[in-house]
Structure formats: structure tokens, C-alpha cells
Amino acid sequence: MHWITGCAGAAAISGLTLLAVPVLAFAAYSLLFGLRGLGLDLTDETYLYTPDGTSANLAVFSHMVLGALIMVLAPLQLIASLRARFPAAHRVLGRVVVTASIVTALGGLGYIALRGSLAGPLMDAGFALYGVLVLVAAIQAWRHARAGAYARHRAWALRLLVLVMGSLIYRLHYALWYLLTDGLGSTAQLDGPFDQVQYVAFYLPYLLALELWLRRSAPAPHAAR
Template identity: 35%
Template sequence: MATIDASFASTKPARGADWLSRAATFCYLTIAAGQLLFVAFILLFYYPATLSGDFAAWNSKPLIMGFVAGDTAGNLFFAVHVLMAALITFGGLVQLVPAIRSRWPVLHRWNGRLYLVSALTLALGGLWMTWGRGTWLTLTGGIGITLDALLILGFAAMAWRSARARRFVEHRRWAIRLFVVASAVWFMRVGYMVWGIATGGAGIGKAMDGPFDIFLAFANSLLPLAVAELYLRAGAHGTMAAKKGVAALLTVSGVIILAGSAGAWMVMWGPYI
């Protein structure tokens, strides 16, 4: 998760920094692969149904509350949510490529604005769908995703403010944190898959109310955020050993992400397109 930004490494990397930079690039690439599969699913499953007005087709996939006849507001919120979901996921990946940032700063700025608008729309719209429309299975799940929405709103504000003030070192940190929490719903899907593959689904309740469900309701944002924080700290002032340790963590995370993304494609996304 952390990853994300190969440009973190300083311009004259010492050996530990070199490891960290390579591991970050690897981890970013695994995230990109997994998120591109998610984008492909959204574009191939949700876009045709939504843009043609055939909202009822959403329900061919198991959802808590997709299309509900007569619920115009709820259906429109859901429609906007899935349309923006592809934009934010693809936009976030583009935003973190160092070459794009340095070669096409105008693209970086406009994509950044679009990313922030998508983040606000998804977080506020998602909060309304959760508590206004009542789309939740367990209270813990509802609270977990609410925490994520609040983190998205807070980090988006910090990333925006630091960019406006041209404090770019700070901006990069907030942007990475924002990317991580805006990816939490994707981390959750990858997390379920990888846990399912590894344990056969231990601790997953029938109503998504088992110990693992409770753990993942919060870990989907907080665990990747912790890894991102370690990455930022190691990159900024870590010892050689810390840099190597975090590089190993990022490499393992990347392998886990690859397995979880492949599982998500096979179970959650591929069969519906």
C-alpha cells in the first residue's frame, strides 16, 4: 500500500534507500495491477447498466442495497458512486507516477483536482448511502467505513491545503495518505480474498459479523495507513536497517496484494462481466 511513490527515494540514494525505492516501486506496481482489475470490472459491469439507465441490472451482483424500485434518490446516489469509483481508482494510480508529475505538471494538477472532487463525492455520498439510505450489514462495518470516509475528507483537505501553499514535501505525504484511505474499499476486497485463500475463511461470519469481519472493517484503512507511515518515516530519516526492514515489508505486502487481487478477479469481479 504504502508504496506508492517511487519518487520518494532521494536523488542520490544510499543503498538502504535504493532498496526502499525498489520495493516501493514493486508494491506500487502490484497495487496498480489489482486496481486496474477493479477499474475494468467497474467499467464493464457498472458503466453499461448505469449509463443506459438499466439500474436494475446492478442487482445481478450480490449487493446490500443496489437498485430499489421507487427509491430515486438512493438509486441516483448509487449511480454517481459507481461512476466516480472508476475515476478515483484510475486517477489515483496516474497521480502517483513520478514521471507524469514531473513531465506534465498541468495534467498532475487537473487530475489532482478531479481526484479531490471524486474523493469528496464518494466519501459524502457513501456516508449518505450508509446512514441515510441504511446500506449496512453490521454496525461495526458501518462505523469502519465511516472512519474511512472521515479520514478521506481530512486527508483530502490537508493534501489540498499543502499543495495550494506550495509545501510540496508535506503535500506528497498527505497525498499518499489520501491515496491509501481512498483505496480502503479495494483493500477490503483484496483482504477478504487473501484471507479466504490462506485460511478458508476462518473468522468470517455468515452475516459478516465474525472476528475477521470486525478486524477488517477497521484494518482496511488503518493497516495500509500504518505501512504507509512506516514507509514515509523510513524514507525521511530511517536508519539503513529501518529502510531495509520497510523494503521487506513492502515486498511481502506486494506479493499479498497480487494474490488477493487475483482472487478478487476470479471470485468478485470476473464472473459478473
């Protein structure tokens, strides 16, 4: 029995370690890209840089820095043993994650408003919806924690986590698709059929799956708060 528990524990730890690799790699990429964009002129390197566009650059590159931060911090908030041992740290980190999520979403939305995304209105719409959902999830997670409504807090915190990971999932979808099809239906302007599905496919199906899981695992109505 102990052996089985030990194996399950080892499998869980190996699984989490495997997941941590792409998360940390993408967070490091995003952090470096963001810091370079905030400090250097990247005109010749990326279309995301606006020459003499202080607000647009601040919006897009600060969203990369803070996005990287939440991608690393948000999963830590889920670890029950950490929450139980260091409740004060959970509260402090929670405030950091919520604030950084709000600023990340506002940065992404600000960039869309100022410059627009590479592929235009459809991509703008998909990414803007993503930003609004991040905003709503962060605010709701915070509100319900403040009110002591922990079941609701947990549900919104999970939604926020799935959304934050969406940013990595977006790139993983592309990596897998290029590996399997050599980029069928994807263009450099990100306006091919595959790209268009991607405008929402990196977060909506995962949010839906989470909703189904939350519904199936919900306690009896009188127990939920």
C-alpha cells in the same frame, strides 16, 4: 553498474505492472457495477440497490463510478517523471482526483446514512471513519498544494492513495482469507469475527505503516514545510 540500474528498473516496471492488474480489474468491475446501478433496476441482483430509492442508488452507484476513476488516476499522480514533464496535467488531474474523492466519500457516507451497510452499526462506523478520512486526506492534499507546501501536500496525497487502495485491499483480504481458510469467521451478513476485523483492517494498518515510513524518511524539521 548500468546493468544493475537496468535490472532494478526492469524489476520496478514488472512490479508496477503486476500491481496494475488487480487495480485495473477492480476499477473495471466497480465502474461497470456503478454504471449499471445508475441506469438499470438491479433489485433482483444486489441488496445495494434500493427499489424506488433514487438518492440511495445515486449515492452508492455514483461512488462506485468515481471510486474507480480515482483508483486509476491517483497512482499516476505519483510518477515523478510525469509530474516533471507535464506539470499542468498533474495539476488538472490533481483537481479531478480531489473532487472525485470528495464525491466518492460523500456518496459512501450518504449511502450509510440513508440505508446503512449490510452488517449494521459496527460496519457503518468502520466505513464511515474510512469515508471521513478520505474526505480529510483529499481536502488536505488540495489545501497544501494550493499553499505551495509540497512536503505536506505529498504526505496527504500519499495518505489519500493508501486510503483509495484500501477499497481494493478490502477485497484482496477476503480473496486471500477464503483461499487460506475457506472463509473462517466470515458470514454472508458480513458480521463474523473476520468481517468485524475487516471493518477497519483494510485501511488503518496501512495508514499506520505509511505514517511510520513518513516519520522515518522525513527531512530535518527546518526543511519540512
